[in-house]
Amino acid sequence: MLTIEKLSAGYGRADVIHNLxxxxxxxxxxxLIGGNGAxxxxxxxxxxxxxxxxxxxxxxxxxxxxxxxxxxxSALGLAHVPEGRKLFGSLSVMDNLRLGAFARxxxxxxxxxxxxxxxxxxxxxxxxxxxQQAGTLSxxxxxxxxxxxxxxxRPQVMVLDEPSLGLAPKxxxxxxxxxxxxxxxxxxMVIVEQFANLALAVADxxxxxxxxxxxREGPARQLRDDESVRNAYLGGHPLELA
Amino acid sequence: xxxxLPQVLVSGITLGTIYxxxxxxxxxxxxxxxxxxxxxxxxxxxxALVGLSLTPMLGxxxxxxxxxxxxxxxxxxxxxxxxxxxxxxxxxGWILATIAFGIVAKNVSENIWxxxxxPFPSPLPPLPIEIGGAFVMPTxxxxxxGALLLMVAIELFNRFTLLGRAFAATxxxxxxxxxxxxxxxxxxxxxxxxxxxxxxxxxxxxAPVTLTGPGMGLVLALKGFSAAILGGLTSGxxxxxxxxxxGIAEALTAFYISxxxxxxxxxxxxxxxxxxxxxxxxxxxxAKKV
Ligand SMILES: Nc1ncnc2c1ncn2[C@@H]1O[C@H](COP(=O)(O)OP(=O)(O)OP(=O)(O)O)[C@@H](O)[C@H]1O
Ligand SMILES: [Mg+2]
Numbered sequence: 285m286l287t288i289e290k291l292s293a294g295y296g297r298a299d300v301i302h303n304l305x306x307x308x309x310x311x312x313x314x315x316l317i318g319g320n321g322a323x324x325x326x327x328x329x330x331x332x333x334x335x336x337x338x339x340x341x342x343x344x345x346x347x348x349x350x351x352x353x354x355x356x357x358s359a360l361g362l363a364h365v366p367e368g369r370k371l372f373g374s375l376s377v378m379d380n381l382r383l384g385a386f387a388r389x390x391x392x393x394x395x396x397x398x399x400x401x402x403x404x405x406x407x408x409x410x411x412x413x414x415x416q417q418a419g420t421l422s423x424x425x426x427x428x429x430x431x432x433x434x435x436x437x438r439p440q441v442m443v444l445d446e447p448s449l450g451l452a453p454k455x456x457x458x459x460x461x462x463x464x465x466x467x468x469x470x471x472x473m474v475i476v477e478q479f480a481n482l483a484l485a486v487a488d489x490x491x492x493x494x495x496x497x498x499x500r501e502g503p504a505r506q507l508r509d510d511e512s513v514r515n516a517y518l519g520g521h522p523l524e525l526a
Numbered sequence: 527x528x529x530x531l532p533q534v535l536v537s538g539i540t541l542g543t544i545y546x547x548x549x550x551x552x553x554x555x556x557x558x559x560x561x562x563x564x565x566x567x568x569x570x571x572x573x574a575l576v577g578l579s580l581t582p583m584l585g586x587x588x589x590x591x592x593x594x595x596x597x598x599x600x601x602x603x604x605x606x607x608x609x610x611x612x613x614x615x616x617x618x619g620w621i622l623a624t625i626a627f628g629i630v631a632k633n634v635s636e637n638i639w640x641x642x643x644x645p646f647p648s649p650l651p652p653l654p655i656e657i658g659g660a661f662v663m664p665t666x667x668x669x670x671x672g673a674l675l676l677m678v679a680i681e682l683f684n685r686f687t688l689l690g691r692a693f694a695a696t697x698x699x700x701x702x703x704x705x706x707x708x709x710x711x712x713x714x715x716x717x718x719x720x721x722x723x724x725x726x727x728x729x730x731x732x733a734p735v736t737l738t739g740p741g742m743g744l745v746l747a748l749k750g751f752s753a754a755i756l757g758g759l760t761s762g763x764x765x766x767x768x769x770x771x772x773g774i775a776e777a778l779t780a781f782y783i784s785x786x787x788x789x790x791x792x793x794x795x796x797x798x799x800x801x802x803x804x805x806x807x808x809x810x811x812x813a814k815k816v
Contacts (some may be wrong), residue, residue, distance in 0.1 A: 334701060354704035363705070370702035372695040374810075379691050386692060387707020437706065 285310045285472050286331070286362075286441050290340035293330040299338055300326045301496045308441065308474055308489075313467045315475045315483035315504065318493035324476040325367050327493070328443050331474075332364040333357040345440060359387040361440035367449065367476075369430040373419025377410055380418050380429055384436030396436075403432040406462060424455035431462065442466075443474040448482060460486060484508040532660035534781045535774065540666045542773020544732045547673040548750025549757060549765035551724040554680070556759040557697035558710075558717040559613060560812065561620045563604050565628020566725045566750065567743030572631055573597050573726025574733040574742060575639050578646055586649035590730065594676075597726025598719035605718035610711070635740040643737035646730075669731045676727055680720060681762055693717060697812075749776075752796050758809020767807060771795055 286308040294300040301323040308314045316324050329335045331342050333354035342349040349357050354364075363384075372380050381403065385396055404411040407428045413421065418429060427447055434442050447463065448456040456479075464486050467473065477483035484490055487504035492513060500513055507513050548570065552562045563569065573593050580589040608627045612619035650664035684690035696703040696713040703710050728750075729743065736742055753772050757764025775791035805811050 332705060334704065353709075354701070355707050355709045358705055358707035366702060366705060370699050370705075372698040372702065374698050375691065375694055379694075382688060383691055383695050383703075383706050383708070386688070433706065 285312075285345055286474070287343040288331065288340070289343070291327070291330060291337055291342060292339040293326060293335050293337045295326075295335075299496065301330065303340065304498055306491055306498070306501075308472060310472055311470045312488045313463075313471075313473045313475065313486060314489045314491065315477055315487035316491045316493060317477055317480040317483055319478065322493040323496040324493055325445055326496075328364060328366075328445050328474070328476055331357075331443060332362055334364075355387065358437065359389075361437075363434035363437045363439035363442045365430045365434045365442065365444040365447065367445040369426045371418040371421075371426055371429055371433070373417065375418055376415050377418055377421070377429060378414045380433050381410075381436050384433035385438075387437060395438075399436055399438055403435050406435075406465070407432050423450050424452070424458070427451060427455075427459055428462075431459075435466075441472045441474065443476075445476045446478060447475065448477065448479055456482065480513070481508070529659060530781065532658060534777050536657075536660045536662050536666060538774035538777030539770060540669050540735070540773070541776065542753075542770035543670045543673045543766075544728055544746065544769070545749045545753040545773050546766040546769025547677065547724055547728045547731075548747060549754035549769050550677050550680075550762055551721040551728075552751060552754040553757075553759055553762060553765050554721040554724070555714070555717045556754075557812070558693060558700075559609065559714045561609055561613070562624070562751075562754075562759075563601070563608075563628075563718065563721060564621060564624040565604065565608075565631060566721070567745075567747030568628035568631040568635075568740075569597060569600055569604070569722045569725040570729035570732075570743035570746060571738075571740050572600065572635055572729070573722075574646065574729030574738045575635055575740070576726070577730035577733065578639075578644060578738050581647070590672075590727070593726050593730050594723045597723035600726065601718040601720070601722030602715055604722060605715045609718065610714075613714070632740045639740065641740065643739035643742070646733035646738045648734035665734050669735070672731045673728065676724060677762065677766065680724070684762075749792065752792060754806075756796050756799050756806060758806025760810050760812055761806070761808035764806055764808030 288304055288306040291304040292299045292302050304327060316327065318324050326335065330337050333349060333352050333356065336351060344360055344362055347360050372383065381400060385399065409425055410429060410432055413425065421429060447459050451459065460482055463475065467486060475483050475487065484504045484507055490502065490504045490507045491498050492500035500507065548566060551566060556562050573596065576596050577589050577593045580592055584592065604624065604627055608623035609620045612623060648665045650668060652663060654661035654663055684693055692703065692708045693713055696708060696710045700710050749772060753768035754765055756771060757768030772792040772795065775795055776788045779791050780788040799807060
């Protein structure tokens with residue numbers, strides 16, 4: 285579904301990520317883990333067209349995404365939930381959701397309201413707050429809305445950048461319960477996470493990143509039980525959820 | 527003996543609405559791109575001159591929408607030539623580039639229409655109507671009504687259409703707008719089109735009470751800019767209130783003190799407001815251009 289071949293990219297002259305190879309199959313949840321500054325966000329930004337690759341390419345369902353700006357990538361079926369949510373803060377919750385579906389070609393009434401009903405069922409909190417300004421939501425609500433906005437695009441692949449960022453453990457558990465539910469529905473997802481144990485617990489397959497390179501990969505179950513992964517690359521800071 | 531205060535207010539409100547319409551135009555592009563066209567005065571003058579030439583052919587009322595469309599096209603060109611090349615770089619080159627574009631537009635229009643100011647015939651009879659103790663010229667009503675109508679139309683588009691919401695989304699969070707599929711470059715072009723359309727429309731509206739010429743927009747654009755800063759460059763309502771405050775202060779000073787000092791109170795209000803509320807009366811703080 286999503287294939288990344290020899291991908292390199294950076295800001296300015298020096299590359300920050302080097303020669304990445306990754307594969308995400310239909311219905312799979314793949315996680316990309318690594319410490320601060322490893323290049324995880326840069327990888328996702330390059331996949332979704334916010335950054336131009338300096339080498340290599342990204343294929344989405346056979347389409348070469350090379351050089352496409354993010355609005356075109358989005359129209360091809362990739363939804364990116366960015367680091368720090370990046371909601372439309374002055375707009376209402378409903379407007380954020382409607383705009384999530386902006387790129388859709390099937391914008392007939394029925395299809396949109398079907399997805400709207402679906403996300404409001406997954407995130408019942410948003411229903412109560414639908415006319416509230418997105419910028420005034422709590423951190424947990426904002427993360428829910430960011431995911432809901434991406435779901436409104438009915439994407440083929442959804443990529444999430446640190447959905448746990450800045451949330452209390454109880455909310456992180458809620459967000460991950462929702463991610464597990466979406467996975468069970470057969471959605472294709474890529475999750476970037478600093479808290480490796482969280483992501484490894486829900487993922488099918490995992491890539492470990494350090495200094496801009498993929499240093500390990502394998503089935504999530506296998507990496508989860510591997511002490512050396514945690515010690516060598518993840519700075520040994522697992523998050524314990526109650 | 528007639529009480530003159532209502533009369534003075536009428537002329538202040540008329541001028542103020544024009545300042546407000548110009549300020550509204552600055553606000554439109556500022557929110558989407560954190561840039562403005564510093565050649566708005568020339569866009570206004572070119573709009574008025576095109577309107578002057580079209581009126582004998584089309585008649586006044588049919589000329590109005592044509593001038594608005596012309597202003598929109600003018601804005602697309604300004605954005606493409608003077609703004610877009612500098613948007614993705616950290617430089618503030620758009621400042622100089624939009625000023626230069628305005629100078630070129632002024633020179634071209636001097637070649638076409640000459641340097642002299644021309645009279646612009648009003649479509650309405652010069653028969654004053656009495657409203658609340660003041661005599662109002664139909665032309666003044668047309669200015670205020672036309673400006674308000676255009677601004678309300680743009681606000682409705684912004685608030686109630688998906689495309690309008692896409693403009694607001696680009697203003698809030700440009701990168702995320704791209705991620706949901708909004709072509710933010712097109713949105714920014716579109717905002718320049720709307721902005722110059724409002725300037726061109728301001729030009730034809732105000733032309734019958736000023737005179738029409740390539741230099742007519744300079745002072746108006748400066749006052750409009752003050753109004754935009756005063757109201758906050760991020761709010762349409764702020765633009766209108768800012769314009770009215772400056773217009774009314776100017777009319778009061780011109781009448782009760784001296785025409786020579788009419789610019790002073792507007793400036794004082796602006797300085798005072800910026801000291802007390804730097805983001806403007808109705809403004810909010812936006813992230814810097816990225
Ligand atoms: N806009 C930028 N301009 C220049 N360098 C950047 C920029 N963003 C990130 N970098 C650099 O690129 C490297 C990788 O950053 P990136 O944000 O991809 O890491 P990350 O793995 O997502 O880290 P974190 O877990 O802290 O979010 C870092 O060294 C960072 O300093
Ligand atoms: Mg990151």
